[in-house]
Amino acid sequence: MSQTYVHGLMWAVFAFLLYFKKVTTIMFLDRIERLAPMTLARSPRTIRNTLLGVACLPLTMSAMACELLDALDPPAYVQVSAVHHGTPRDGVFPNQEIEDNGRLFQNDLGWTVYLYQAFISHNGVSLVSCDGEQHNLAMNRGPIPDSIEIPDLEGNPVTMSSLPSGDYCKLRVSYGPWQLEGNGENWAPGVDAAAGATVYMTGFAIKNGKSTAFEIHVPLSLDVELDISEIDNGDPLALSGELGLAERVTLSKTYDRFFDGTDFNALDLGFIQDHVLATLEEDTRAFLGNIVRPE
Secondary structure (H helix, E strand, C coil): CCHHHHHHHHHHHHHHHHHHHHHHHHHHHHHHHHHHHHHHCCCHHHHHHHHHHHHCHHHCCCHHHHHHHHHCCCCEEEEEEEEEECCCECCECCCCECHHHCEEEECCCCCEEEEEEEEEEEEEEEEEECCCCEEECCCCCCCEEEECCCCCCCCEEEEEEEECCEEEEEEEEEECCCCCCCCCHHHCCCCHHHCCCCEEEEEEEEECCEEEEEEEEECCCEEEEEECCCCECCECEEECCCCCCEEEEEEEEECCCCCCCCCHHHCCHHHHHHHHHHHHHHHCEEEECCCCCCC
8 A cells, every 4th residue: 555545545534534523513503502592491400411412412423422421420419408487477477586586476366375495306308309219318417406596597407418410309308206315415405305306395375364384295206298399490309410519408397387276275285296297297398499488
């Protein structure tokens, strides 16, 4: 084979590579231009999938490269916090905080309730992918008591966990008895009587000049399942580890409906326990980010 023939063959291969690069670049830009309006209106997970598909277009001669990119997808992170608040009125959260971190409100029977101590114990949080796979988030500090010593609507960190990237459609939160053993002093509610309680409340109520003190100890557990398939502007919770940032989810609940239907002249502890758990199940909400909206 002559040297001239070899040089000619090399130039032909070089010209083909330049042509292939030009064609695939044009196709790449054309697809970007056509998909941009749709992409901007989609969820972060959809944007990620679209851009990944577009980026892989020039590599159609090597499909394994795209498969490798997906295989190297890093784990995602999610941070879950808990907040409490009063029941919204006319689209606004009420200010019910009083001195010494207490709360003041009325129940539906006209009793003025002074709540001096209260906490709700979070024992676990799970995320369920849209294809039905459940992932239990690590509770590295054990059960977390969300106390009214924390101001209303201020986040109390519950868990920070890693899990596979993907779309998640359900969130499950477990309320259960708080135990002193295995928990550091920084997370103790501050009263020995609170041990073994899922919900603990002390205070007194006044009506027509009569005052009744109370101490409520709810030892029963409760699992609440929340639909988060539309939590992100109509899309499910989309988690991706590509940017190395944790997605934030906030769990909210009320505390001023726990005594609805309660006549403090004749306290029925069984009724209160059942009503507290029913209220938790009804009023627990999940929000993307750290902003809770009145509903």
